[in-house]
Amino acid sequence: xxxxxxxxxxxxxxxxxxxxxxxxxxxxxxxxxxxxxxxxxxxxxxxxxxxxxxxxxxxxxxxxxxxxxxxxxxxxxxxxxxxxxx
Numbered sequence: 001x002x003x004x005x006x007x008x009x010x011x012x013x014x015x016x017x018x019x020x021x022x023x024x025x026x027x028x029x030x031x032x033x034x035x036x037x038x039x040x041x042x043x044x045x046x047x048x049x050x051x052x053x054x055x056x057x058x059x060x061x062x063x064x065x066x067x068x069x070x071x072x073x074x075x076x077x078x079x080x081x082x083x084x085x086x
Contacts, residue, residue, distance in 0.1 A: 001016050001017070001018055002016070003015065003016050003046040004016070004017075004068060004072070005044060005046060006072055006075075006076075007044070008075075008076045008079055009076075009079055009080070009083060010042075011040060011041065011042055011079050011082075012040070012041050012042070012043065012044050013038065013039070013040060013071075013072055013075030013076055013079065014038070014039040014040075014041060014046035014047075014050075014075075015036055015037070015038050015039075015068055015071040015072055015075065016036065016037045016046075016050070017034050017035070017036045017064050017067040017068050017071065018034065018035055018036070018037075019032060019033070019034055019064075020033040020034060020035050020060055031062060032062065032063075033060040033061065033062065034060060034061045034062070034063060034064050034066065034067035035060050035061075035067060036061075036067045036068065036070065036071035037050045037071075038050075038071040038072075038074060038075045038078075039075075040075055040078055040079055040082070
């Protein structure tokens with residue numbers, strides 16, 4: 001796994017995608033599923049102290065590219081909100 005980073009409005013969105021192998025106590029998903037971790041920082045260096053949200057929110061994707069695109073999108077929207085609160 002590796003971080004993908006994009007600069008946006010003076011901040012950085014850092015994304016790491018991963019293959020979801022299975023969730024204990026849940027039905028296995030059809031095919032591969034991908035999840036993501038997203039960080040928003042003022043620096044271009046990601047921090048390894050990221051937190052993945054609850055697996056029960058069903059925010060999984062069928063391809064690595066789709067998970068990465070979603071994470072970058074949500075990271076940029078979060079930056080928009082932070083800057084609007086200003």
